Amino acid sequence: MNLALPDAATTTPVRCPHFGPCGGCTSLDLPYADELRAKEEKLQTAFSRHAVLAKAPFLPILGATEPLLYRNSIKVPFGWSATGPVAGFFERRSHKIVDLTTCLIQHPKLTQVLLATKEIVAELKIAIHDARTGRGMLRHLVARIGEGTGEVLAGLVVQAKGYGKIRGLALKLMERLSGDGLVGVVQNIHADDEDHAILGPETVPLAGRAYLDEVSDGLKLRTSLQSFMQVNSAQARVLYGEVLRMLSGSLVDDGPGEGSRIDLAGQKIVDLFCGVGPIALRLARAGAQVAGVEYSEDAVRSARFAAKANGLADRLAFHAGDAAQLLEKLAEGNTIDAVVVDPPRRGLSERLVKSLLASPAKKIVYVSCDPFTFARDLELLAAGFEVAAVRPVDLFPRTLHLEAVALLQRR
Ligand SMILES: C[S@@+](CC[C@H](N)C(=O)[O-])C[C@H]1O[C@@H](n2cnc3c(N)ncnc32)[C@H](O)[C@@H]1O
Structure with missing residues (x-):
């Protein structure tokens, strides 16, 4: 062939x-x-x-x-280690989180959002959710980039609404990264530990926009974090x-x-x-x-x-x-x-x-x-x-x- x-x-x-x-x-x-x-x-x-x-x-x-640096979307869990918060993909066939410092397949701006989020989570001492005890708030970071526009949208998947520090995290992310294309941060509420989907049923804006615009082959497209787009x-x-x-x-x-x-x-x-x-x-x-x-x-x-x-x-x-x-x-x-x-x-x-x-x-x-x-x-x-x-x-x-x-x- x-x-x-x-x-x-x-x-x-x-x-x-x-x-x-x-x-x-x-x-x-x-x-x-x-x-x-x-x-x-x-x-x-x-x-x-x-x-x-x-x-x-x-x-x-x-x-x-x-074939490198192409992924336009990430969905990574947060966890906790002796030295502070960790975030990244799971190890193969395990639920141990690899604390990513770099990634050769995802778009560099998404790695930037991931690293900034981790730093702010540590600064604000945000409680990370632990499914075994049911305690803690932050579960996942999801983010997507429109390659034709450079717009980035981030989402914080949380256990419940109304946790003030999550809004603080969103505002700090916007402060640091709006110059790099971040157009909005939303929160997605996912309270059910039995449901293994990453996103829960409700998404609400926290700062900036709840959607991003993309241009592909000269066509204007719009998407949120909940809708499917090829990665x-x-x-x-x-x-x-x-x-x-x-x-x-x-x-x-x-x-x-x-x-x-x-x-x-x-x-x-x-x-x-x-x-x-x-x-x-x-x-x-x-x-x-x-x-x-x-x-x-x-x-x-x-x-x-x-x-x-x-x-x-x-x-x-x-x-x-x-x-x-x-x-x-x-x-x-x-x-x-x-x-x-x-x-x-x-x-x-x-x-x-x-x-x-x-x-x-x-x-x-x-x-x-x-x-x-x-x-x-x-x-x-x-x-x-x-x-x-x-x-x-x-x-x-x-x-x-x-x-x-x-x-x-x-x-
Ligand atoms: C692989 S994606 C393809 C999306 C689109 N063609 C593209 O290239 O971006 C599959 C889509 O099917 C939708 N979907 C899943 N089950 C469906 C059903 N029973 N009827 C209609 N749409 C469905 C999903 O929400 C998702 O948007």
């Missing part, structure tokens, strides 16, 4: 003082080309378990030109370009970045699991009429904002709700040329597979972040659709995670 090799300078292993125990990344010690090859093999292994996918045509992986902005652009290329029927392997020149005028496309709208907006800009569907109302609000902000509101409608239910509604008496699906790791529900098979769509573009549920769902969809192309895209360099996209055509 051919390999889209990145620049030679980025293929050499690099050193991080935390590499080994730290669970933040896994492959810093490998040349990048080997990592890409292993990812292609992982996808092929997942497909090889399903006889019906034996002839699926694989396109070469699209590797990152910059690698540069490779997300490559992935979205591939989605458009597959929809346009142009499978020529002429490298990434062609998405913005593709013409989808007159096409009616449903974008399921649309998040804050990065795919739907690109489809509408290429001329398609698009219905986006997303469970999170917060993300749908951001997507509707972006539709207006980009002058594309007449070609876009966003609906909040379940993908399968809404696809069934949208299919009633309407033409649908194609459907894009980009589900969470668990893949498609049985009901959604049935709705896709029963829909009038002639094409499906399936974006997946889990090769095994991806292959499982493609086998189920093979009852009505043939896999015309599969392309891995490296969205998570230096880790084992793998993103891939497939074009399915009605048999």
Whole structure:
């Protein structure tokens, strides 16, 4: 198989003082080309378990030109050591926190927010939550950067509202870092120690804004900390370009970045699991009429904002709700040329597979972040659709995670 090799300078292993125990990344010690090859093999292994996918045509992986310092979002727990607060990723297969001083995969501005937060937590003697005793307030720091705007948004995940020192921490962070792009600090309330999700149900602003603006491929986007966005902005652009290329029927392997020149005028496309709208907006800009569907109302609000902000509101409608239910509604008496699906790791529900098979769509573009549920769902969809192309895209360099996209055509 051919390999889209990145620049030679980025293929050499690099050193991080935390590499080994730290669970933040896994492959810093490998040349990048080997990592890409292993990812292609992982996808092929997942497909090889399903006889019906034996002839699926694989396109070469699209590797990152910059496989370091790319993560645009962090979610790290706080803990306590003999010398003061610690914060960082968990050690592999453990709940011991690696006290990060640097990180070679996350954006440097996020490391800066992490280190500043830790210092202020020590200065203000903020009580860190301990799930064993139920005492203490601060649980996690979450933060995100919009790479196209440089805006940073931080969130403090706390046990309960109304702890004055948390507001003090937010104000000090703004004082120190607003010159470096910090536009706001929110608090997220997460009181349930049995719930292992990082974010709890309620988020309220503490200082500055509760959202950040981003610009990607010339499109304005808006997001909060609760909504999903791909963690690698540069490779997300490559992935979205591939989605458009597959929809346009142009499978020529002429490298990434062609998405913005593709013409989808007159096409009616449903974008399921649309998040804050990065795919739907690109489809509408290429001329398609698009219905986006997303469970999170917060993300749908951001997507509707972006539709207006980009002058594309007449070609876009966003609906909040379940993908399968809404696809069934949208299919009633309407033409649908194609459907894009980009589900969470668990893949498609049985009901959604049935709705896709029963829909009038002639094409499906399936974006997946889990090769095994991806292959499982493609086998189920093979009852009505043939896999015309599969392309891995490296969205998570230096880790084992793998993103891939497939074009399915009605048999
Ligand atoms: C992998 S993300 C993809 C988001 C978007 N396509 C992007 O590239 O940013 C999956 C999204 O599906 C949403 N979601 C999860 N379950 C859903 C469901 N049953 N129906 C609709 N959306 C759902 C999540 O809230 C999340 O925004």
